[in-house]
Amino acid sequence: MEMDQSCPGTVEPILEILDSKWMILLLYELFNGNRRFGELRRRLHPISPKTLTDRLRLLEEKRLITRTLYPGVPLHVEYDLTVAGQGLQPIFAAMWTWTQEYGAYLRKESDKAEEETGTVM
Amino acid sequence: MEMDQSCPGTVEPILEILDSKWMILLLYELFNGNRRFGELRRRLHPISPKTLTDRLRLLEEKRLITRTLYPGVPLHVEYDLTVAGQGLQPIFAAMWTWTQEYGAYLRKESDKAEEETGTVM
DNA sequence: CTCCATAGTTCATTTTTTGAAACTATTGCA
DNA sequence: TGCAATAGTTTCAAAAAATGAACTATGGAG
Structure with missing residues (x-):
């Protein structure tokens, strides 16, 4: 696998993403097509909404998911994995x-x- | 890869290991054959001895490494990956x-x- | 103009993790 | 006896992360 010569720490950027609480389970839900805030919150109960938002924002910032707002009543939001996220x-x-x-x-x-x-x- | 039906959280035990600070770099050093406490401490500088001990104890507890004491002057200790660790x-x-x-x-x-x-x- | 449902935000608090400094333990040699 | 070298431990403080409760925003239905 050749991580020998070059790369102490090469792999760390991913860990910065994966290693916070809930992130693995959150990605698991996203992989399985659960994409709305409330749905994720229910499935990851008792995650706090703040923590869920934090995680989603981090994934968005790292461009592993996209956030799409659908106006209407009630409004709703969908989070989708990008190609990098699916990767x-x-x-x-x-x-x-x-x-x-x-x-x-x-x-x-x-x-x-x-x-x-x-x-x- | 089929993680669909069965396993929310199946994968978490590994994350409990990988997701603390220094652990990735520590495993990297172990993969590359650096096995003694002082050596690891130097290569991971500025890790504190407490944190290094904590990480090594966790890996040992999870049976991903073994700890071997070699008496003598000066005494020394070697940490080696088990098969599960190499895995x-x-x-x-x-x-x-x-x-x-x-x-x-x-x-x-x-x-x-x-x-x-x-x-x- | 109030209500419902969604999707958040804010803030104070608690919990967890990490760190620095100083100290302990073991062994054999001078 | 005291010292050098390895490998830690202990204690306390600091920093980072997570939580809970309550609050905001939006927009159409009634």
Whole structure:
């Protein structure tokens, strides 16, 4: 994969996007076609509207989504992934694959208890 | 990639690992064979020893690295990626690919200034 | 001219994360 | 005994992120 010579930190710009709370789940909803503010808010409950707005604005600023206002009664807004946004899918796919292969291997809270009481080690 | 039916949040456990400050760069160093505390500390300067310890302990707890103490003078410690840790590489690769394809498209700070002054839009 | 529904914003507060500085622990050599 | 080198830990403060509650804006129906 060749990240060896050149790029400490090359990959960080994406992490600045992905690594805030709710962002992964938000992108998941967008990938699945949930595009309206209220709908996203309900599905991500109990996210606060401020946080949801912050995330959407960041995605918009980074041009991973577009925001379209439809006037009318009631007015509504749709958020759509751009090509760059859709291009994130392989990253999610890789995470998903990793989770399939190794996720069960991750230590859970329950394991710690076991270890402390000597049940496992 | 099929994350459609089943898995809102399936992928989050990884993010809990990747999304703290320094973690990406730390894993980068580990992938490249830098394994000792002092070495990591120097390469990630100005990381604080507390934060470096926190990150290493998290990776250890999640069983993505092992910690081996070598007694002697001076004593030293080595951190090595487990198979599960090495298995993260495709995720980094996907991020790297995305960055190649779309990274230049990400809005930078400088672009904002342009937009505000009307140079671009 | 008030109401409903959507889509937010504002502000004070809490929670979480990060950091800096100073201190501890281990080992063997001089 | 004291020192040098590694690898941390501890404590407290600072900074960043997230939250909750209440408020604003829009526009047509009644």
